[in-house]
Amino acid sequence: MDFSKAMSISASGLTAQRMRMNTISSNIANINTTKTPEGGPYRRKDVVFEAIPETRNFGEIVTSLPDRNLERVQVSDVVVDRKAPRLKYEPDHPDADPNGYVAYPDINLMEEMANMIQATRSYEANVSAMQATKDMALRALEIGR
Numbered sequence: 001m002d003f004s005k006a007m008s009i010s011a012s013g014l015t016a017q018r019m020r021m022n023t024i025s026s027n028i029a030n031i032n033t034t035k036t037p038e039g040g041p042y043r044r045k046d047v048v049f050e051a052i053p054e055t056r057n058f059g060e061i062v063t064s065l066p067d068r069n070l071e072r073v074q075v076s077d078v079v080v081d082r083k084a085p086r087l088k089y090e091p092d093h094p095d096a097d098p099n100g101y102v103a104y105p106d107i108n109l110m111e112e113m114a115n116m117i118q119a120t121r122s123y124e125a126n127v128s129a130m131q132a133t134k135d136m137a138l139r140a141l142e143i144g145r
Helices: 003-029 058-063 109-143
Strands: 045-053 071-080 086-089 101-104
Touching (some): 003 071
């Protein structure tokens, strides 16, 4: 594997985790949103990752070992959670139904924070992999001197 492929794979991980962090941030920011343009409360969103084979040209395929199955990651979809909203009795709220209940998003703050920590750690791991790749490339150049 060359250095640019390693950087490309790590960059795909950074992009995917950034999208995941943005989605989690949106969930946390809208934890009390009772009205959306679509109607009803905000719906929790989650990203779906997909492994994509790293593309190689013909020369690379001929010269590489056959057991190298390098894959990068990509966000394939953003899924909207369809769980029923939490109903809370607040008869004075402007979005209350005729019975006095307000529909809030079914978002667990602790779960979202745990997901954010996991996404942050994955992002940091990809940054570390990129740094290690860069260091190896620099050391390889030093050997040539």
